[in-house]
Amino acid sequence: MHEFSISDEIVRDVLDAVKENKGRKVLSIQLEIGELALLNAEQVTFWIHELFKGSVAEGAKVKVRTMKARIKCESCGYKGGIPSDPQSSLRHLGPPTCPQCNSFQFNIEKGRECILRKIQVVK
Amino acid sequence: MKIIRPKGPEIFDIELEKDLLAKNRGLARENRKQFDLSNILAVDIMGSIGSGKTSLIKAILRKLGMGRKVAVVAGDLTTTIDAERIEMEGARVIQVNTGKECHLDALLIRRAIDRMKLDDVRVLFIENVGNLICPGEFPLGAHKRLVVTSVTEGPYTIVKHPYIFREADVIVVNKLDLAKPMKISLSKLEKDAKKINPSAPFIKTNALKGTGIPKIIHALGLKT
Numbered sequence: 001m002h003e004f005s006i007s008d009e010i011v012r013d014v015l016d017a018v019k020e021n022k023g024r025k026v027l028s029i030q031l032e033i034g035e036l037a038l039l040n041a042e043q044v045t046f047w048i049h050e051l052f053k054g055s056v057a058e059g060a061k062v063k064v065r066t067m068k069a070r071i072k073c074e075s076c077g078y079k080g081g082i083p084s085d086p087q088s089s090l091r092h093l094g095p096p097t098c099p100q101c102n103s104f105q106f107n108i109e110k111g112r113e114c115i116l117r118k119i120q121v122v123k
Numbered sequence: 124m125k126i127i128r129p130k131g132p133e134i135f136d137i138e139l140e141k142d143l144l145a146k147n148r149g150l151a152r153e154n155r156k157q158f159d160l161s162n163i164l165a166v167d168i169m170g171s172i173g174s175g176k177t178s179l180i181k182a183i184l185r186k187l188g189m190g191r192k193v194a195v196v197a198g199d200l201t202t203t204i205d206a207e208r209i210e211m212e213g214a215r216v217i218q219v220n221t222g223k224e225c226h227l228d229a230l231l232i233r234r235a236i237d238r239m240k241l242d243d244v245r246v247l248f249i250e251n252v253g254n255l256i257c258p259g260e261f262p263l264g265a266h267k268r269l270v271v272t273s274v275t276e277g278p279y280t281i282v283k284h285p286y287i288f289r290e291a292d293v294i295v296v297n298k299l300d301l302a303k304p305m306k307i308s309l310s311k312l313e314k315d316a317k318k319i320n321p322s323a324p325f326i327k328t329n330a331l332k333g334t335g336i337p338k339i340i341h342a343l344g345l346k347t
Contacts (some may be wrong), residue, residue, distance in 0.1 A: 123133040
């Protein structure tokens with residue numbers, strides 16, 4: 001739901017890095033979004049494309065990879081991923097229960113990140 | 124001698140490995156340190172639009188009677204309505220307008236506390252923007268997070284937003300007096316809350332009348 005502000009920050013980070021490295025044009029950027037982050041990849045991509053317009057990154061490819069979540073259950077000790085249900089649009093709201101014992105008491109160890117991995121630049 | 128050179132412009136990768144959400148979490152930890160150093164208990168009040176966040180804060184302030192030893196950061200998109208309402212209770216208030224943003228973040232809180240004289244402040248309430256989704260992802264550094272929902276939001280608010288209710292230290296259901304006309308089962312709401320977050324106290328309130336407010340004060344570890 002806060003895709004615009006995150007995208008704005010990503011664009012600023014990209015343009016700063018390009019300037020610092022004396023790049024002339026950005027070809028692509030690579031993002032990784034955790035499957036439990038409250039961010040929609042399609043909207044993030046849309047905003048980045050919009051915000052790149054008029055800059056050296058206009059037209060750059062935005063590649064988004066999904067990072068698998070990892071949880072640790074406090075009740076049964078389960079460690080691992082969450083069942084994938086690509087149909088569920090509420091997936092990012094978190095797994096409802098531990099896949100092994102159905103407990104709500106678990107810690108999310110991975111899967112809430114939004115990482116700007118790298119950018120490809122022409123010198 | 125024939126020298127072979129690469130054709131065309133040079134393409135290279137810049138590795139950034141920057142976690143954008145981690146930045147906020149880092150700032151939140153710094154805020155927490157600042158609160159601890161100043162001996163302040165900070166409480167993040169979250170809830171949907173119209174759930175009664177401001178009314179709840181007003182009721183708590185009235186019951187606490189700590190005057191200007193309590194400070195409130197009122198987060199809102201554009202107006203100062205909430206700040207003015209809270210100021211009437213005698214607390215220090217600072218308004219943070221997020222403009223287009225759907226949540227407060229740790230940087231806005233840092234700016235707010237930098238502008239405040241915190242010397243004799245003991246308790247800080249942070250009223251988040253009315254929203255049950257985004258604030259869950261942006262910790263502010265508060266010691267306690269309270270989520271308030273109200274019976275007028277219908278019977279499914281808690282099950283529909285497990286993420287934010289999971290993060291809560293205290294869960295409040297407000298507008299208790301309207302449960303009957305709204306045909307809301309409070310025990311069903313309590314069951315939903317306990318299923319998602321069994322350790323958080325579930326408190327029923329009528330903020331306008333002050334019902335349930337002492338329980339909140341107790342649950343937050345404030346003086347009674």
